[in-house]
Amino acid sequence: MIALESVSKKYGARTVVQDLSFTVEKGEIVGFLGPNGAGKTTTIRMIAGYITATSGRVTVGGNDMASAQQKAARLIGYLPERPPLYDNLDVRSYLRFVARIKEVPRSSVDIEMERVARACRLEDVFRKEIFKLSKGYRQRLGLAQALLGEPEVLLLDEPTIGLDPGQIQETRSVIQEFGKDRAVLISTHILPEVTLICQRVAIINHGRLLAIDTPEGLQRAAEESAIVALRVGGETRALRQALLAVDGVTAVDVEEADGDLIAQCRIDDRSGIEAAIARAVAPHFDLHRLERRQPTLESVFLHYINERETTEAAA
């Protein structure tokens, strides 16, 4: 449904997005991760048709955003980073306006408005003026307008910002329900959110796509640099030698803490390595604890971001 082919965006000499290519299929929720200024919002804006790409091709439902933006716009529901609301309208008038522009048939406008208001829990404020709404309600109203007209593609830029935990849970449910048979792209800073609702994750930094895979796939890829940590009693040099002798251990850091030694072994991705380490250590040292630190999505994210920065610095 969404396809980016070698998309770049430049503002003067500054390149904000560079050679970006990925797709989002129907029935898929893709998380878009990246630090501030990585180019997430610019990319989403290009897909939404708010700005055009300097080079490359963005298509939504097969419609090229450069030549058939109006056709593509009929398929898109878009929640920008800052909910686009008219403070001096009431919730009902606002949703009615968006529904009419989205070509919702006149006879079903009321039904459609009620549907999105129910999904986003806006019933209580349906007749309230928008300037009187709390931040949470404003965010939910922004999401409601994006859901109007049952768009094929949903683009959400930080959809859960400003919501309390309960509301975040509800919003995630709405997005998950919606994403069952539609294409959803979510830009977010909240990493657990990605793990919970996204089938795939795209990591972007400095306008470049660093990785795109399932959350599990990204974690597996980062396991090359997984760590086994152990706490033992004994002598530093001997411990280091014992650990480095284990097949699969690539590097060892040892430091003292409260009379014990804390060792961190960088290991490769073969299985059963923890047992091999235990066998090598237990006969000669007092082994108090041994654990394999699974990479969290957060560490995966930092791994990709830092790896790229290190490569660029070296170049």
Next chain:
Amino acid sequence: MSKVLAVYQKELGQYFRSPIAYFAVAVFLIGTGYFFTYNIFLTGIATMTETFQSMAILLLLVLPAVSMRLFAAEHESGTMELLQTLPLQPWQLVLGKFLGAVTILLLMTAGSMIDLVPLYLFGHPETSTILAGFIGFFLLGMACLAIGQFFSSLTENQIVAALVTVSVLLAFWFVGHLESFQTSYVLRSLFAYLSFSAHFAQFVLGLIRSEAVMFFAVVIAMALTLNASYLEWRR
């Protein structure tokens, strides 16, 4: 046209939920009432001629307050991002907003017609002259709004939009005065042709000339086309 209507209704809803429209209409009507009373007592003639001139100047100063928010407020609040990503053509947006602002102008025009009550009660004014004056006034107002709407699309700041619009409108109003300083025939003709006041003066005299009607129509069409093209280009 249904999308133009949707934009138009949204604009009207916003105008009447904010104090600006009420303020602009009130200032205009109080000013018009003052000038009407002053002119009638000064001349003792049942005519709107002098009042129309004052109304036009007042219009140049008040209408930018109506047009300034049309796009600048959308940029400022981030709603432009919504409008430009919805299935809405720039011309539909521009036309819907313009018609919303023209409705406020229509209210001003209708409100100023209250001056006609004492005029007809105590005198014998020329109806055709007055009618021509109001047509000219309405065309001038539409041209001012179209220009103001275009400048509003160029900035996020409503005050900047209003100040630039007032400056441009006053320049168009007084440009005719430069005619006498020119030795070149081309420049003299150009300044005379561009003068809002010269074209408006013909309506005040009771003349509805196609040249003057076309002039205002072309100014409106050009400003609205520039407005829509700018929105398209901005993407």
